[in-house]
Amino acid sequence: MISHNSNFMHLQWLWGCSIILILLIISCQDAELILDVQDVQESISALPQEVISPVDNPYAEEKENLGRLLYWDPILSGKKDVACVSCHHPNLGYTDGLDFSQGVGGIGLGQNRSGGVKTRRNAPTIINTAFNGIDNNGNYNPEISPMFWDNRAQSLEGQALLPMLSKEEMRGTAIAEALIIDTIIQRLNAIPGYMAKFEQAFGSTEINQSRILAAIATFERGIIANNSRFDQYMRGNSNALTNFEIEGMNAFIQVGCADCHSGPMFSDYELHTIGVKDNVTPPDQGATNNFDFRTPTLRNLNLTAPYMHNGLHRTLEEVMEFYEDIAEGNNAELNINIIESQLDEEMQDLELEDDQIDEILAFLNTLNDDSFDTTIPDSVPSGLSVGGN
Ligand code: HEC
Ligand code: HEC
Numbered sequence: 001m002i003s004h005n006s007n008f009m010h011l012q013w014l015w016g017c018s019i020i021l022i023l024l025i026i027s028c029q030d031a032e033l034i035l036d037v038q039d040v041q042e043s044i045s046a047l048p049q050e051v052i053s054p055v056d057n058p059y060a061e062e063k064e065n066l067g068r069l070l071y072w073d074p075i076l077s078g079k080k081d082v083a084c085v086s087c088h089h090p091n092l093g094y095t096d097g098l099d100f101s102q103g104v105g106g107i108g109l110g111q112n113r114s115g116g117v118k119t120r121r122n123a124p125t126i127i128n129t130a131f132n133g134i135d136n137n138g139n140y141n142p143e144i145s146p147m148f149w150d151n152r153a154q155s156l157e158g159q160a161l162l163p164m165l166s167k168e169e170m171r172g173t174a175i176a177e178a179l180i181i182d183t184i185i186q187r188l189n190a191i192p193g194y195m196a197k198f199e200q201a202f203g204s205t206e207i208n209q210s211r212i213l214a215a216i217a218t219f220e221r222g223i224i225a226n227n228s229r230f231d232q233y234m235r236g237n238s239n240a241l242t243n244f245e246i247e248g249m250n251a252f253i254q255v256g257c258a259d260c261h262s263g264p265m266f267s268d269y270e271l272h273t274i275g276v277k278d279n280v281t282p283p284d285q286g287a288t289n290n291f292d293f294r295t296p297t298l299r300n301l302n303l304t305a306p307y308m309h310n311g312l313h314r315t316l317e318e319v320m321e322f323y324e325d326i327a328e329g330n331n332a333e334l335n336i337n338i339i340e341s342q343l344d345e346e347m348q349d350l351e352l353e354d355d356q357i358d359e360i361l362a363f364l365n366t367l368n369d370d371s372f373d374t375t376i377p378d379s380v381p382s383g384l385s386v387g388g389n
Contacts, residue, residue: 035250037234043136043258044249044266046234047226051130054143057157057214059221062200067219069197070212073380074388075187076164078172078180082106082116083388084163084216087123090374093303094126094223099279099311103169107389117168121149122311124296125304127372128265129156130221136263142221146269149293149309156217161209181209188212193381225300228369241366248363251356255327259346266298266367272344275326275334279310291338302368316364320357327352 053059070076074083087101088094089109096102097110101123106116133145147153153162163169164180171180188194188207195205202211230249232240241249252258262268271292293309307313313322325333327350331340340348380386 035253040249040253041136041234043253043262045136045138045264046231047128047131047134047224047264048138049226051221051224052140052142053218053221054155054157056143057217059218060201062197063202063215063218064222065219066197066201067215067217068375069194069377069380070216071219072377072387073382074384075191075380075382076184076212077104077170077388078175079104080382080384081389082170084160085387086113086116086389087119087169088126089387090372090376093300094372095123095304097305098123099281099306101169104167104172109387117172119166119168121309122306124149125300126220126223127225127300127303128223128297130224131226131265133269134264138264146294149296150290151269151271151294156220157210157213160213160216160220184212185209187382191381197381223372225369225372227371228299229366230363231369233366242362244359245362245366248356248359248361249366252360252363255352255356255360256346256350257323257360259349260295260344261298267295269294272347273338273342274347275338275343276308276310276312276322277333277335279312291335291342298364299367300369301364303370316361317357320352320361323350324352324354324357326350 051059057063071084074080074086076083082103086106086109087096087103089096092110096113098113099122101119101121102113102116103119104117106113108114129145129147130142131140131145132147134140142155144154145156147155147159153159161181164184165171165177167173167177171177175183185207188198194207198207198211199205201215229240229245252261258266260268260270260272271294273291274293275291276293296307301307301316305314305316307316307319313319322333325331326343326347329340334340334343377386
């Protein structure tokens, strides 16, 4: 009798515990699966609908049109063979599909390009560079927006000068760095088509360095893709993402990707050491002795392979394997010149499980938007071949 009674109490106690346990599990699962839009918004958010221009370079359609022609015209290069578009082509997501770009002397485009002097870094896309530097509240200053893998240039205007000066990208060796811009201005001055376009854009026929840069930057500010399914979801269309993609979004935040890939561009625009291996293809040797690179945007990744500053990873699956290995402490994936303790804290804290990879990949896929401007001009005022060799 006594033993029966205590058995009964024991059972009741077990029951109580199990119910509490089940409730706990359910509430934990809920917390893991459902982040509402407001929670998400604390780390990642939609891009603004409008672009801000610098105070001293306001938008004008004529300027944008002129900028497009300059962007496509190889007249800006030393030997009139390379244009900006040689490495940032609209059909290749405004990049070139190569691990290292090929500049001066190159012929062809993308995988078919050969013979060009190689640059030391992978070409990032021009798409949405208008928003570089944007924070999670949508604030940014286009006069100081960070440019390049190491943030060494400021603003689209400031950046646009550098490829023209660069020996590898556009200038070559025939014309000295100190003379190249004057040479370009002289060439443009000799072309009536350009004189007229500068007059329409700026109110007079004067052609100078700052006008060239202002026009190119204005054109680039028009290459925007801010209506991905993720943007639509964050702006209130709850049907824009599937449940699986939403789970991927939550995982992206919870495992720690958004500690660096934050804000509307999925970049904090800070430099981080994440330990990417060297790309053994020349000329990378030595190009990575600085391991700090800017967090790249994760928008339009469907168009911008190969990935990383050195184009090391051909697919997003490969990139995810890299992160998984680091999260698991598998240092075989780490650059041989780096030890784990040198990695940024956010990287050391990463927790990525195998079953989260597919959902994160599905989420990354929602950041694609191919609605950007891909116009190719029929001709350029110099009469040279559109886009260079
Ligand atoms: C030979 C190939 C090549 C040519 C030509 C070229 N670029 Fe680039 N571009 C690159 C590479 C490589 C990088 C990355 C360099 C780095 O980070 O050190 C880059 C970076 C950029 C960036 C920075 C994007 C960001 O998010 O930081 C912009 C903007 C840009 N280029 C615009 C232009 C413009 C405008 C022209 C023409 C005046 C041009 N490029 C010509 C290869 C090229
Ligand atoms: C410590 C900051 C940090 C964390 C955490 C982080 N990343 Fe990155 N990510 C970077 C940096 C920096 C690079 C560029 C590194 C390089 O080129 O050497 C990068 C590159 C990438 C790229 C390649 C993009 C391109 O265009 O080349 C992808 C994709 C990516 N990260 C996704 C993720 C995902 C998914 C997670 C979470 C599992 C994550 N990252 C976590 C900083 C971070």
